[in-house]
Amino acid sequence: MSDGPAAAAKVKPASDRVRVRRLHERGAYDRATIDAILDAMPVAHVGYVIDGSPFVTPTLQWRESDHVYWHGSAASRMLETVDGAEACVTVTIIDGLVIARSAFHHSVNYRSAMLLGRAHAVKDPAEKEVKLRTFVERMFPGRWDMLRPAAVQELKATMVVGMPINEASAKVRTGPPKDDEEDYALPIWAGVLPMRMEMLPPIDDPLMQAGLVPPAHVGAFRMG
Protein backbone atom coordinates (compact mmCIF):
# COMPACT_ATOMS: atom_id res chain seq x y z
CA MET A 1 0.00 0.00 0.00
CA SER A 2 1.09 3.61 0.33
CA ASP A 3 3.02 2.96 3.50
CA GLY A 4 6.50 4.29 2.85
CA PRO A 5 8.59 5.39 -0.09
CA ALA A 6 9.04 2.10 -1.94
CA ALA A 7 11.16 3.57 -4.72
CA ALA A 8 13.71 4.68 -2.13
CA ALA A 9 14.21 1.23 -0.64
CA LYS A 10 17.26 0.66 -2.82
CA VAL A 11 19.52 3.05 -0.89
CA LYS A 12 21.03 1.32 2.15
CA PRO A 13 21.48 2.95 5.57
CA ALA A 14 24.89 4.63 6.09
CA SER A 15 25.24 2.98 9.49
CA ASP A 16 23.41 0.55 11.73
CA ARG A 17 22.61 3.48 14.05
CA VAL A 18 20.31 5.07 11.49
CA ARG A 19 18.72 1.86 10.27
CA VAL A 20 14.94 2.08 10.79
CA ARG A 21 14.07 -0.90 12.96
CA ARG A 22 10.36 -0.61 13.68
CA LEU A 23 8.19 -0.77 10.56
CA HIS A 24 11.30 -0.75 8.43
CA GLU A 25 9.21 -0.54 5.25
CA ARG A 26 8.61 3.09 6.24
CA GLY A 27 12.34 3.83 6.23
CA ALA A 28 14.29 5.50 3.46
CA TYR A 29 17.95 6.44 3.17
CA ASP A 30 18.09 8.22 -0.18
CA ARG A 31 19.06 11.86 -0.14
CA ALA A 32 16.09 12.96 -2.28
CA THR A 33 13.64 11.80 0.40
CA ILE A 34 15.73 13.19 3.27
CA ASP A 35 16.43 16.54 1.58
CA ALA A 36 12.76 17.05 0.68
CA ILE A 37 11.83 16.77 4.37
CA LEU A 38 14.63 19.12 5.49
CA ASP A 39 13.72 21.66 2.81
CA ALA A 40 10.00 21.60 3.62
CA MET A 41 10.27 22.11 7.37
CA PRO A 42 12.70 24.53 9.04
CA VAL A 43 11.68 23.51 12.57
CA ALA A 44 14.16 20.98 13.94
CA HIS A 45 14.75 19.37 17.32
CA VAL A 46 18.43 19.11 18.16
CA GLY A 47 19.56 16.42 20.58
CA TYR A 48 22.81 16.69 22.53
CA VAL A 49 24.40 15.25 25.65
CA ILE A 50 25.58 17.10 28.76
CA ASP A 51 27.12 15.08 31.59
CA GLY A 52 25.65 11.94 30.08
CA SER A 53 22.09 13.31 30.02
CA PRO A 54 20.05 13.94 26.87
CA PHE A 55 18.71 17.39 26.00
CA VAL A 56 16.43 18.37 23.11
CA THR A 57 16.14 21.98 21.94
CA PRO A 58 13.89 23.27 19.14
CA THR A 59 15.49 25.50 16.54
CA LEU A 60 15.29 26.36 12.84
CA GLN A 61 17.55 24.56 10.38
CA TRP A 62 18.37 25.12 6.75
CA ARG A 63 20.15 22.90 4.28
CA GLU A 64 22.99 23.83 1.94
CA SER A 65 24.02 20.95 -0.27
CA ASP A 66 25.43 18.22 2.00
CA HIS A 67 25.09 20.07 5.32
CA VAL A 68 22.38 21.28 7.62
CA TYR A 69 22.97 24.47 9.57
CA TRP A 70 21.34 26.08 12.55
CA HIS A 71 22.14 29.18 14.55
CA GLY A 72 21.55 31.07 17.75
CA SER A 73 23.19 33.15 20.39
CA ALA A 74 26.90 32.63 20.97
CA ALA A 75 25.88 32.22 24.61
CA SER A 76 23.51 29.34 23.84
CA ARG A 77 24.20 26.25 25.91
CA MET A 78 22.97 24.05 23.07
CA LEU A 79 25.29 25.59 20.46
CA GLU A 80 28.23 25.65 22.84
CA THR A 81 27.65 21.95 23.58
CA VAL A 82 27.23 20.70 20.03
CA ASP A 83 30.28 22.49 18.59
CA GLY A 84 32.71 19.62 18.04
CA ALA A 85 30.37 17.12 19.64
CA GLU A 86 27.84 14.60 18.49
CA ALA A 87 24.35 15.87 17.79
CA CYS A 88 21.10 14.49 16.42
CA VAL A 89 18.93 16.71 14.24
CA THR A 90 15.35 15.49 13.83
CA VAL A 91 12.82 17.19 11.56
CA THR A 92 9.19 16.09 11.69
CA ILE A 93 6.21 17.03 9.54
CA ILE A 94 2.81 15.86 10.77
CA ASP A 95 0.44 15.23 7.85
CA GLY A 96 -2.54 13.72 9.64
CA LEU A 97 -3.99 11.40 12.23
CA VAL A 98 -4.83 7.88 11.15
CA ILE A 99 -8.07 6.81 12.78
CA ALA A 100 -8.64 3.06 12.80
CA ARG A 101 -11.17 0.46 13.99
CA SER A 102 -8.99 -0.69 16.89
CA ALA A 103 -6.91 1.44 19.24
CA PHE A 104 -3.86 -0.56 18.17
CA HIS A 105 -4.01 0.53 14.53
CA HIS A 106 -4.43 4.24 15.17
CA SER A 107 -1.39 5.98 13.77
CA VAL A 108 0.03 9.21 12.41
CA ASN A 109 0.85 10.18 8.85
CA TYR A 110 4.18 11.94 8.97
CA ARG A 111 7.47 12.61 7.26
CA SER A 112 10.52 12.69 9.51
CA ALA A 113 14.27 12.82 9.03
CA MET A 114 16.92 12.01 11.61
CA LEU A 115 20.53 13.09 11.09
CA LEU A 116 23.42 11.94 13.26
CA GLY A 117 26.82 13.53 13.20
CA ARG A 118 29.35 15.85 14.67
CA ALA A 119 28.49 19.54 14.52
CA HIS A 120 31.04 22.30 13.99
CA ALA A 121 30.86 26.05 14.35
CA VAL A 122 31.33 28.27 11.31
CA LYS A 123 34.13 30.50 12.60
CA ASP A 124 34.96 32.82 9.71
CA PRO A 125 32.80 35.98 10.05
CA ALA A 126 32.39 36.43 6.28
CA GLU A 127 31.36 32.79 5.85
CA LYS A 128 29.00 33.14 8.79
CA GLU A 129 27.33 36.15 7.19
CA VAL A 130 26.90 34.28 3.90
CA LYS A 131 25.30 31.38 5.77
CA LEU A 132 22.89 33.65 7.62
CA ARG A 133 22.02 35.39 4.38
CA THR A 134 21.19 32.02 2.83
CA PHE A 135 19.01 31.18 5.84
CA VAL A 136 17.03 34.43 5.58
CA GLU A 137 16.73 34.12 1.80
CA ARG A 138 15.53 30.53 2.09
CA MET A 139 12.69 31.66 4.33
CA PHE A 140 11.95 35.00 2.61
CA PRO A 141 13.51 35.38 -0.87
CA GLY A 142 14.74 38.93 -1.42
CA ARG A 143 14.54 39.96 2.23
CA TRP A 144 18.25 40.18 3.08
CA ASP A 145 18.85 43.18 0.80
CA MET A 146 15.79 44.98 2.20
CA LEU A 147 17.15 44.82 5.74
CA ARG A 148 19.37 47.10 7.75
CA PRO A 149 22.81 45.49 7.14
CA ALA A 150 24.13 43.11 9.80
CA ALA A 151 26.46 44.76 12.31
CA VAL A 152 29.85 43.32 13.19
CA GLN A 153 28.82 42.86 16.82
CA GLU A 154 25.63 41.06 15.73
CA LEU A 155 27.67 38.55 13.75
CA LYS A 156 29.97 38.11 16.74
CA ALA A 157 27.02 37.46 19.00
CA THR A 158 25.58 34.88 16.60
CA MET A 159 26.84 31.33 16.35
CA VAL A 160 26.22 29.18 13.28
CA VAL A 161 26.86 25.45 13.38
CA GLY A 162 26.78 22.94 10.56
CA MET A 163 26.57 19.18 10.39
CA PRO A 164 27.25 16.98 7.36
CA ILE A 165 24.34 14.90 6.10
CA ASN A 166 26.07 11.54 5.86
CA GLU A 167 24.41 9.40 8.52
CA ALA A 168 20.71 9.95 8.11
CA SER A 169 17.38 8.25 7.70
CA ALA A 170 13.85 9.24 6.81
CA LYS A 171 10.64 7.63 7.99
CA VAL A 172 7.39 8.26 6.17
CA ARG A 173 3.84 7.03 6.64
CA THR A 174 1.03 7.91 4.26
CA GLY A 175 -2.41 6.61 3.45
CA PRO A 176 -5.43 5.14 5.24
CA PRO A 177 -5.42 2.94 8.36
CA LYS A 178 -4.30 -0.67 8.07
CA ASP A 179 -6.75 -2.57 10.18
CA ASP A 180 -6.92 -6.28 10.89
CA GLU A 181 -8.66 -8.04 8.03
CA GLU A 182 -11.73 -9.03 10.08
CA ASP A 183 -12.17 -5.50 11.48
CA TYR A 184 -13.00 -3.95 8.10
CA ALA A 185 -16.54 -5.37 8.42
CA LEU A 186 -17.17 -3.44 11.66
CA PRO A 187 -19.53 -0.44 11.52
CA ILE A 188 -16.82 1.95 12.77
CA TRP A 189 -15.83 5.10 10.93
CA ALA A 190 -12.17 4.99 9.98
CA GLY A 191 -10.00 7.22 7.87
CA VAL A 192 -7.51 10.04 8.04
CA LEU A 193 -7.79 13.50 9.57
CA PRO A 194 -5.32 15.44 7.40
CA MET A 195 -3.55 18.47 8.82
CA ARG A 196 -0.97 21.04 7.81
CA MET A 197 0.59 24.30 8.93
CA GLU A 198 -1.72 27.15 8.03
CA MET A 199 -0.35 30.67 7.54
CA LEU A 200 -2.69 33.41 8.76
CA PRO A 201 -2.73 37.01 7.47
CA PRO A 202 0.41 38.90 8.55
CA ILE A 203 0.10 41.31 11.47
CA ASP A 204 1.83 44.69 11.08
CA ASP A 205 4.21 45.72 13.83
CA PRO A 206 2.22 48.42 15.66
CA LEU A 207 5.40 50.51 15.79
CA MET A 208 5.89 50.43 12.03
CA GLN A 209 6.08 53.50 9.77
CA ALA A 210 2.74 54.17 8.09
CA GLY A 211 2.00 53.02 4.55
CA LEU A 212 4.20 49.91 4.43
CA VAL A 213 2.75 46.66 3.13
CA PRO A 214 4.07 43.10 3.58
CA PRO A 215 6.46 42.12 0.76
CA ALA A 216 5.45 39.20 -1.45
CA HIS A 217 7.83 36.85 0.41
CA VAL A 218 5.70 37.12 3.55
CA GLY A 219 2.54 35.97 1.78
CA ALA A 220 4.43 33.26 -0.10
CA PHE A 221 5.91 31.57 2.97
CA ARG A 222 4.85 27.96 3.50
CA MET A 223 5.98 25.36 5.99
CA GLY A 224 5.58 21.57 5.81
Added chain:
Amino acid sequence: MSDGPAAAAKVKPASDRVRVRRLHERGAYDRATIDAILDAMPVAHVGYVIDGSPFVTPTLQWRESDHVYWHGSAASRMLETVDGAEACVTVTIIDGLVIARSAFHHSVNYRSAMLLGRAHAVKDPAEKEVKLRTFVERMFPGRWDMLRPAAVQELKATMVVGMPINEASAKVRTGPPKDDEEDYALPIWAGVLPMRMEMLPPIDDPLMQAGLVPPAHVGAFRMG
Protein backbone atom coordinates in the same frame (compact mmCIF):
# COMPACT_ATOMS: atom_id res chain seq x y z
CA MET B 1 6.47 43.91 26.31
CA SER B 2 4.65 40.65 25.64
CA ASP B 3 7.83 38.65 25.58
CA GLY B 4 7.31 35.81 28.06
CA PRO B 5 4.87 34.91 30.79
CA ALA B 6 5.66 37.54 33.39
CA ALA B 7 3.14 36.25 35.94
CA ALA B 8 4.93 32.92 35.99
CA ALA B 9 8.32 34.37 36.86
CA LYS B 10 7.75 33.70 40.55
CA VAL B 11 8.19 29.92 40.29
CA LYS B 12 11.88 29.00 40.40
CA PRO B 13 13.51 26.29 38.24
CA ALA B 14 13.60 22.83 39.87
CA SER B 15 17.24 22.43 38.90
CA ASP B 16 20.02 24.36 37.23
CA ARG B 17 19.75 21.98 34.27
CA VAL B 18 16.33 23.32 33.34
CA ARG B 19 17.06 26.97 34.05
CA VAL B 20 16.48 28.99 30.87
CA ARG B 21 19.78 30.74 30.15
CA ARG B 22 19.29 32.58 26.90
CA LEU B 23 16.58 35.25 27.04
CA HIS B 24 15.68 34.10 30.50
CA GLU B 25 12.70 36.47 30.58
CA ARG B 26 11.03 34.01 28.22
CA GLY B 27 11.41 31.18 30.73
CA ALA B 28 8.72 29.87 33.08
CA TYR B 29 8.74 27.06 35.60
CA ASP B 30 5.16 27.03 36.85
CA ARG B 31 3.11 23.94 36.15
CA ALA B 32 0.17 25.87 34.70
CA THR B 33 2.35 27.17 31.84
CA ILE B 34 4.09 23.82 31.30
CA ASP B 35 0.87 21.75 31.48
CA ALA B 36 -0.93 24.05 29.03
CA ILE B 37 1.78 23.41 26.43
CA LEU B 38 1.77 19.63 27.01
CA ASP B 39 -2.03 19.50 26.83
CA ALA B 40 -2.22 21.57 23.63
CA MET B 41 0.32 19.62 21.61
CA PRO B 42 0.59 15.82 21.58
CA VAL B 43 3.64 15.80 19.28
CA ALA B 44 6.82 15.44 21.35
CA HIS B 45 10.47 14.87 20.55
CA VAL B 46 12.09 12.42 22.95
CA GLY B 47 15.84 12.61 23.49
CA TYR B 48 17.86 9.64 24.75
CA VAL B 49 21.44 8.45 24.79
CA ILE B 50 22.86 5.26 23.26
CA ASP B 51 26.59 4.59 23.65
CA GLY B 52 27.09 8.23 24.57
CA SER B 53 25.40 9.54 21.43
CA PRO B 54 22.19 11.59 21.38
CA PHE B 55 19.07 10.43 19.53
CA VAL B 56 15.79 12.29 19.03
CA THR B 57 12.59 10.47 18.08
CA PRO B 58 9.20 12.08 17.43
CA THR B 59 6.22 10.53 19.19
CA LEU B 60 2.86 11.48 20.73
CA GLN B 61 2.67 12.25 24.43
CA TRP B 62 -0.21 12.72 26.81
CA ARG B 63 -0.26 14.07 30.34
CA GLU B 64 -1.95 12.55 33.38
CA SER B 65 -1.56 14.70 36.46
CA ASP B 66 2.16 14.80 37.32
CA HIS B 67 3.40 12.50 34.55
CA VAL B 68 3.75 12.49 30.80
CA TYR B 69 3.35 9.21 28.96
CA TRP B 70 4.19 8.00 25.51
CA HIS B 71 3.91 4.63 23.83
CA GLY B 72 4.99 2.51 20.93
CA SER B 73 6.01 -0.95 19.91
CA ALA B 74 7.60 -3.13 22.58
CA ALA B 75 10.35 -3.62 19.97
CA SER B 76 11.05 0.13 19.72
CA ARG B 77 14.69 0.99 20.31
CA MET B 78 13.67 4.35 21.76
CA LEU B 79 11.28 2.85 24.33
CA GLU B 80 13.68 0.05 25.21
CA THR B 81 16.42 2.63 25.79
CA VAL B 82 14.45 5.12 27.89
CA ASP B 83 12.95 2.52 30.27
CA GLY B 84 14.88 3.15 33.47
CA ALA B 85 17.11 5.73 31.82
CA GLU B 86 17.26 9.48 31.51
CA ALA B 87 15.17 11.05 28.80
CA CYS B 88 14.28 14.54 27.65
CA VAL B 89 10.77 15.23 26.36
CA THR B 90 10.45 18.46 24.38
CA VAL B 91 7.11 19.76 23.08
CA THR B 92 7.09 22.73 20.72
CA ILE B 93 4.21 24.78 19.32
CA ILE B 94 5.11 27.24 16.55
CA ASP B 95 2.79 30.27 16.62
CA GLY B 96 4.40 32.46 13.99
CA LEU B 97 7.47 33.96 12.39
CA VAL B 98 8.68 37.30 13.70
CA ILE B 99 9.84 39.44 10.81
CA ALA B 100 12.08 42.33 11.80
CA ARG B 101 14.02 45.22 10.26
CA SER B 102 17.40 43.54 10.74
CA ALA B 103 18.30 39.89 10.21
CA PHE B 104 19.43 39.74 13.82
CA HIS B 105 16.01 40.48 15.28
CA HIS B 106 14.06 38.00 13.20
CA SER B 107 12.60 35.43 15.57
CA VAL B 108 9.88 32.87 16.14
CA ASN B 109 6.80 33.05 18.31
CA TYR B 110 6.53 29.72 20.05
CA ARG B 111 5.59 27.87 23.20
CA SER B 112 7.88 25.04 24.22
CA ALA B 113 8.27 22.79 27.23
CA MET B 114 11.32 20.69 28.10
CA LEU B 115 11.06 17.88 30.67
CA LEU B 116 14.05 16.04 32.07
CA GLY B 117 13.78 12.85 34.04
CA ARG B 118 13.98 9.13 34.23
CA ALA B 119 11.35 7.23 32.27
CA HIS B 120 9.82 3.95 33.42
CA ALA B 121 7.68 1.37 31.65
CA VAL B 122 4.13 0.74 32.80
CA LYS B 123 4.32 -3.02 33.31
CA ASP B 124 0.88 -4.03 34.63
CA PRO B 125 -1.33 -4.95 31.62
CA ALA B 126 -4.51 -3.56 33.22
CA GLU B 127 -2.80 -0.28 34.05
CA LYS B 128 -1.32 -0.16 30.57
CA GLU B 129 -4.78 -0.53 29.04
CA VAL B 130 -6.16 2.25 31.23
CA LYS B 131 -3.31 4.52 30.14
CA LEU B 132 -3.89 3.78 26.45
CA ARG B 133 -7.60 4.40 26.91
CA THR B 134 -6.82 7.78 28.42
CA PHE B 135 -4.55 8.56 25.49
CA VAL B 136 -7.22 7.70 22.90
CA GLU B 137 -9.92 9.56 24.87
CA ARG B 138 -7.71 12.62 25.18
CA MET B 139 -7.40 12.79 21.40
CA PHE B 140 -10.94 11.63 20.52
CA PRO B 141 -13.42 11.72 23.43
CA GLY B 142 -15.79 8.75 23.29
CA ARG B 143 -13.75 6.78 20.76
CA TRP B 144 -12.42 3.98 22.98
CA ASP B 145 -15.86 2.45 23.52
CA MET B 146 -16.64 2.61 19.79
CA LEU B 147 -13.59 0.51 18.93
CA ARG B 148 -13.02 -3.19 18.63
CA PRO B 149 -11.69 -4.02 22.14
CA ALA B 150 -7.92 -4.25 22.58
CA ALA B 151 -6.56 -7.80 22.33
CA VAL B 152 -4.23 -9.28 24.92
CA GLN B 153 -1.46 -9.68 22.35
CA GLU B 154 -1.86 -6.06 21.25
CA LEU B 155 -1.31 -4.87 24.81
CA LYS B 156 1.72 -7.16 25.07
CA ALA B 157 3.14 -5.74 21.86
CA THR B 158 2.65 -2.18 23.11
CA MET B 159 4.97 -0.45 25.52
CA VAL B 160 3.88 2.56 27.57
CA VAL B 161 6.44 4.66 29.41
CA GLY B 162 5.88 7.48 31.85
CA MET B 163 8.07 10.24 33.24
CA PRO B 164 7.34 12.46 36.22
CA ILE B 165 7.05 16.19 35.54
CA ASN B 166 9.37 17.47 38.23
CA GLU B 167 12.32 18.95 36.38
CA ALA B 168 10.83 21.05 33.62
CA SER B 169 10.85 24.44 32.00
CA ALA B 170 8.77 26.33 29.50
CA LYS B 171 9.95 28.98 27.06
CA VAL B 172 7.46 31.28 25.39
CA ARG B 173 7.78 34.15 22.94
CA THR B 174 4.82 36.24 21.82
CA GLY B 175 4.27 39.58 20.18
CA PRO B 176 5.85 41.80 17.53
CA PRO B 177 9.56 42.09 16.68
CA LYS B 178 11.87 43.95 19.03
CA ASP B 179 14.08 45.98 16.80
CA ASP B 180 16.90 48.32 17.70
CA GLU B 181 15.49 51.71 18.63
CA GLU B 182 16.94 53.51 15.61
CA ASP B 183 15.67 50.86 13.17
CA TYR B 184 11.98 51.62 13.79
CA ALA B 185 12.31 54.66 11.52
CA LEU B 186 13.39 52.53 8.54
CA PRO B 187 10.88 52.02 5.72
CA ILE B 188 10.92 48.22 6.13
CA TRP B 189 7.79 46.18 6.66
CA ALA B 190 7.97 44.31 9.98
CA GLY B 191 5.49 42.23 11.88
CA VAL B 192 4.40 38.70 12.57
CA LEU B 193 3.32 35.94 10.21
CA PRO B 194 1.03 33.89 12.48
CA MET B 195 0.58 30.19 11.88
CA ARG B 196 -1.19 27.21 13.37
CA MET B 197 -2.05 23.59 12.66
CA GLU B 198 -5.04 23.43 10.36
CA MET B 199 -7.30 20.39 10.31
CA LEU B 200 -8.62 19.52 6.85
CA PRO B 201 -11.85 17.60 6.14
CA PRO B 202 -11.53 13.94 7.17
CA ILE B 203 -10.94 11.37 4.42
CA ASP B 204 -12.95 8.15 4.63
CA ASP B 205 -11.00 4.91 4.53
CA PRO B 206 -11.79 3.63 1.00
CA LEU B 207 -12.29 0.15 2.52
CA MET B 208 -14.96 1.34 4.97
CA GLN B 209 -18.50 0.00 5.16
CA ALA B 210 -20.94 2.27 3.33
CA GLY B 211 -23.02 4.87 5.13
CA LEU B 212 -20.66 5.66 8.03
CA VAL B 213 -19.92 9.26 8.89
CA PRO B 214 -17.06 10.68 11.00
CA PRO B 215 -17.99 10.94 14.71
CA ALA B 216 -18.04 14.41 16.27
CA HIS B 217 -14.67 13.80 17.93
CA VAL B 218 -12.97 13.75 14.53
CA GLY B 219 -14.26 17.18 13.58
CA ALA B 220 -13.55 18.56 17.05
CA PHE B 221 -9.87 17.61 17.11
CA ARG B 222 -7.43 20.53 17.41
CA MET B 223 -3.70 20.63 17.89
CA GLY B 224 -1.57 23.52 19.15
